[in-house]
Amino acid sequence: MPQLTDLTAAVxxxxxxxxxxxxxELLAAGISPQDIVERGLVPGMAIVGEQFKRxxxxxxxxxxxxxxxxxALKLLEPLLASAGIKPKYTAIIGxxxxxxxxxxxxxxxxxxxxxxFAVVDLGTNVSPERYLAAAKEHKANLVGLSALLTTTMPxxxxxxxxxxxxxxxxxxxxxxxxxxxxxxxxEIGADGYAADAGTAVDIAKKLVEQAA
Amino acid sequence: xxxPSMTGCERVSRMFAxxxxxxxxRCDSFWPETITRxxxxxxxxxxxxxMRRLGADFQSLCWCWPxxxxxxxEVLSQDAETExxxxxxxxxxxxxxxxxxxxxxxxxxxxxxxxxxxxxxxxLLAAPLAAxxxxxxxxxxxxxxxxxxxxxxxxxxxxxxxxxIGDEACLVAMIExxxxxxxxxxxxxxxxxxxxxxxxxxxxxxxxxxIYGDMAYNHATMCSPAMYRDLVWPAHKRMAxxxxxxxxxxxxxxxxxxxxxxxxxxxxxxxCLQPIEAKAGMDIREFAPAYGARLAMFGNIDVMKMxxxxxxxxxxxxxxxxxxxxxxxxxxxxxDHSVPPQVSWDTYRAIxxxxxxxxxx
Numbered sequence: 001m002p003q004l005t006d007l008t009a010a011v012x013x014x015x016x017x018x019x020x021x022x023x024x025e026l027l028a029a030g031i032s033p034q035d036i037v038e039r040g041l042v043p044g045m046a047i048v049g050e051q052f053k054r055x056x057x058x059x060x061x062x063x064x065x066x067x068x069x070x071x072a073l074k075l076l077e078p079l080l081a082s083a084g085i086k087p088k089y090t091a092i093i094g095x096x097x098x099x100x101x102x103x104x105x106x107x108x109x110x111x112x113x114x115x116x117f118a119v120v121d122l123g124t125n126v127s128p129e130r131y132l133a134a135a136k137e138h139k140a141n142l143v144g145l146s147a148l149l150t151t152t153m154p155x156x157x158x159x160x161x162x163x164x165x166x167x168x169x170x171x172x173x174x175x176x177x178x179x180x181x182x183x184x185x186x187e188i189g190a191d192g193y194a195a196d197a198g199t200a201v202d203i204a205k206k207l208v209e210q211a212a
Numbered sequence: 213x214x215x216p217s218m219t220g221c222e223r224v225s226r227m228f229a230x231x232x233x234x235x236x237x238r239c240d241s242f243w244p245e246t247i248t249r250x251x252x253x254x255x256x257x258x259x260x261x262x263m264r265r266l267g268a269d270f271q272s273l274c275w276c277w278p279x280x281x282x283x284x285x286e287v288l289s290q291d292a293e294t295e296x297x298x299x300x301x302x303x304x305x306x307x308x309x310x311x312x313x314x315x316x317x318x319x320x321x322x323x324x325x326x327x328x329x330x331x332x333x334x335x336l337l338a339a340p341l342a343a344x345x346x347x348x349x350x351x352x353x354x355x356x357x358x359x360x361x362x363x364x365x366x367x368x369x370x371x372x373x374x375x376x377i378g379d380e381a382c383l384v385a386m387i388e389x390x391x392x393x394x395x396x397x398x399x400x401x402x403x404x405x406x407x408x409x410x411x412x413x414x415x416x417x418x419x420x421x422x423i424y425g426d427m428a429y430n431h432a433t434m435c436s437p438a439m440y441r442d443l444v445w446p447a448h449k450r451m452a453x454x455x456x457x458x459x460x461x462x463x464x465x466x467x468x469x470x471x472x473x474x475x476x477x478x479x480x481x482x483x484c485l486q487p488i489e490a491k492a493g494m495d496i497r498e499f500a501p502a503y504g505a506r507l508a509m510f511g512n513i514d515v516m517k518m519x520x521x522x523x524x525x526x527x528x529x530x531x532x533x534x535x536x537x538x539x540x541x542x543x544x545x546x547x548d549h550s551v552p553p554q555v556s557w558d559t560y561r562a563i564x565x566x567x568x569x570x571x572x573x
Binding site for chain 1: 306314386387432433439472515516554
């Protein structure tokens with residue numbers, strides 16, 4: 001029988017067929033879906049995030065790993081849902097108003113899912129009001145704002161201001177994107193900034209755990 | 213401003229040869245909204261007038277990006293701000309109405325190897341050449357009259373691949389179906405070079421080839437250097453060899469952090485890197501000393517600093533980077549991307565002054 005560590009290795013290597021097969025075998029052996037996610041799949045994506053941060057792997061390897069995890073989750077999510085088990089944290093993500101770019105947002109979304117966050121993707125050109133409404137509706141622990149263009153950075157400031165003004169004390173705000181810096185995050189009052197998809201997982205975990 | 217003692221063509225040619233120049237060659241890019249703002253603030257004229265005031269030295273003769281269905285632009289839906297369009301590459305994307313910005317790619321018609329082989333590959337190969345010879349001749353005449361360094365401009369295989377099948381499919385295919393990736397890159401490169409051949413046969417005699425292809429983001433290249441070397445680099449090398457065999461110099465444009473692949477660029481035959489994106493951590497003060505003799509540096513002036521309109525900050529950025537680049541004689545001015553509309557016309561006029569002050573040898 002395969003071990004959870006085999007599943008971790010398969011995900012980290014982006015081996016989709018192996019990941020699905022091992023997941024099926026672990027389920028058949030009586031391992032709980034929650035353990036498979038938390039002790040098999042999530043550690044695999046954590047390895048991917050670390051390797052990505054160190055430039056040992058690049059976006060293609062990250063994508064195939066995320067795809068492998070997604071295939072395994074298709075098997076597990078119905079079982080988790082029927083047992084009433086949900087991810088501990090919920091994140092809202094979107095590209096800010098005035099910006100239609102979505103590559104960075106999609107990568108972060110994949111990595112957050114890989115870290116066992118429930119992720120609600122609002123898409124692109126998201127108004128501050130839509131972010132706020134979604135954060136309230138889903139009781140979000142985290143709101144992620146993405147922007148590619150220097151011209152759309154001001155929309156981040158408006159979004160942060162509106163969410164902060166709503167007094168959602170359990171909701172942290174993270175920003176990222178090509179023109180974004182820690183200094184800009186500090187300037188507009190965002191709680192966190194990540195330079196890349198690997199770091200985005202670390203910062204997200206830190207922020208939601210602080211707020212919990 | 214002193215009268216220049218060289219034409220732009222002489223200046224740029226000497227930059228490539230690392231010979232003495234009167235001043236650094238110049239060019240820049242702007243968001244359309246930037247020009248609109250400047251017109252409100254006193255600019256009389258448009259992009260061409262800004263180029264004239266800057267003293268631009270480069271003249272493009274064409275824009276070659278082969279598409280399988282040239283001219284197709286089918287509006288599928290629209291709202292007050294955006295319209296969703298099926299384009300010449302078979303993809304569906306949402307664009308802003310009346311303003312610039314990156315589109316949202318919704319779907320890609322070439323979504324499988326089968327679609328490529330049965331529809332898109334034959335369509336690309338059957339499409340008319342992506343060149344307009346009369347326009348190119350007009351640009352060449354204009355460039356010659358202005359004394360500029362003229363160049364062909366075309367998109368390379370990686371950018372074409374992303375446009376055709378989308379980022380996610382492209383990057384996954386680089387692992388799961390590398391032969392498909394090679395085929396798309398090769399077919400695209402064949403068509404681009406065939407197009408350039410047709411232009412040359414039509415009497416054009418450009419000094420260079422300017423290749424466009426963003427292959428990095430702000431942290432690293434989109435794929436590993438090894439994967440780039442294996443799948444895309446051979447086509448880059450082929451384009452550079454084609455240009456060199458016709459006496460042309462080669463400029464390569466990519467955004468993002470490409471520090472890890474500079475040696476591969478040089479090995480491919482690229483002789484100049486542009487625009488060297490500062491916000492992606494690229495800083496010529498760091499790598500010009502090591503690479504400047506082999507790779508000319510074109511740009512790197514941080515638009516984020518320009519956008520502050522803080523002339524002291526901008527001047528320091530330009531003074532130090534010009535010094536680093538000019539020490540190799542292989543430097544040309546350009547912003548590190550496109551000048552955004554946060555930059556006032558007064559600021560940009562000051563920037564032109566800094567180019568003159570610090571960019572004179």
